Amino acid sequence: MATDRFAAWAARSEATLESALPSPDLAPRRLHAAMRHAALGGGKRMRPLLVYAAGTLAGAAEETLDVPAAAVELIHAYSLVHDDLPAMDDDDLRRGRPTVHVAFDEATAILAGDALQTRAFELLAQADAPAQLRVAWLATLAQAAGAAGMCGGQALDIDATGGGQALDELERMHALKTGALIRAAVRLGALAGAAGPDALTRLDGYAAALGLAFQVRDDILDIEASSEQLGKTAGKDAAQAKSTYPALLGMQGARAKLEELADAMRDALAPFDARAEALRALGELAIRRSH
Template sequence: MQNVHDVLTTEEGQRAFAHWRLAGLDRLECELEAQLSCALMPPARLHEAVRYAVFGGGKRLRPLLCQASGVALGADRQALDTVGAAVEMVHISSLVYDDLPAMDDDSLRHGRPSVHIQFDEATAILAGSALLTQAFMTLRHTPIPPARQALLMETLARAAGPDGLCGGQMLDLDSLGSVIGLPVLNLMYQMKTGALIRAAVRMGALCAEPSDADLEALDRYATAIGLAFQVVDDILDVTQDSATLGKTAGKDAQDHKPTYVSVFGLDPSRRLARLLNEQAHAALAGFDARATYLRELADQIVNRLH
């Protein structure tokens, strides 16, 4: 049984985390606002679509991971805010593309019409491209030495390209209607979902001066939570409704898409999510209390099941 001191310590920690999270989200919104063009600037329809996509809700998990990783290593807060905004732009870009009829063909995102539904397909494609390019413009403004800016750009480009998001989406499209094993499923989601999560964690660390050991541990943490995030998403897709999810529920099964639930089963997927969370915590064993926010974010990912 927990004693009173343990309970108070836990409650205090949760309050501290909630305060840190809200403050970080507020700064992120300000940074995104500063980096994106006004909706009234020409071409107004494109800027309106970009802002519709960016400010339409979402968990903002990746920029929070970037900030938490940087906090663990003592990085500059403004650098983390700028890098987090760039990572979020790439993530939002991928969602705009993912919803297109040629991809997942989903009309709902964050509880409202997808960009191509609210505007049109051509505008959605251009908005996704605009966000992707703006992300790298944003990184150029990071207040760190140019050589480290270049390393951030390389990290983000790798996560977004054929070894990351693009490659994972291709594997996803190729797998529709197919029966695949767990190794292929893991690879697909390590690229499509995990690559940008790993990049967010690594880029936060790169805003400081991490050791090779720090980066290796953070990579193991990020790999675990990247897969955990996807496992939980697959579980929620079959256990929650569209109103709760903010996107079309049950669409994976409808499209005959392989998921952790379809390949592994519902209860084994739940156990896998918990195991991955344990692995994430184990990866942070060498860090002190400054990695508390990373631990809390890992727990939040898996606690979406409750």
């Protein structure tokens, strides 16, 4: 079953993260403890799962996928630490626990995010893989994390807070803020195997639809779910007057958009055989999830 495979992959990524992060018994202890608080013991691990699922489709060994799976999760964890800061979204709950700046302090949170980000690239640079593959991994993750990806999307989000966005502006923002790292996760896995140009193009289309679907579902859950269900503060988008898919399309329109994106994911994966079942299952999970 896909759920059994996902649990095994999540355990692999957790073990890799555990070994990759510095011990809280070593100085600087507060920084190391904050890094571990941010990265371990929680979250859906969607991005590592996508690395393993895409790598499986491309014929890569799980051992080859451990490092890129951990690296993309470290980038995701760093982004959440910084996103929760008072200067950004100013949130005090993440994955059902106090955010890093609440559990520690704001300066430590900034440093922890910085250290998680750099550790991701250090892992890839030192991976037991051919140099050409390591360079491709590094380029993929760097582009997704920078101004042309996640950081650019966060900047657009800040600019839009308190004001309205048109639908195309909202989609562009989320394609960068959320979608870029999801697309990178799929590509990291695919590059580790034997995926050719046509396969990479199809997988990128799948990942782009998945990234947008993930955000549409987030917007719906922000209205329908409680903070306890989400593990983060519910209702913040409305409180901050942010444009969302339900706000622009209505709840029925947002659900229709979600189904449209589900069809796009299925179409992108249609030419692949049973090796794409994990990717198909992750697509379904993204649009049906309850937290």
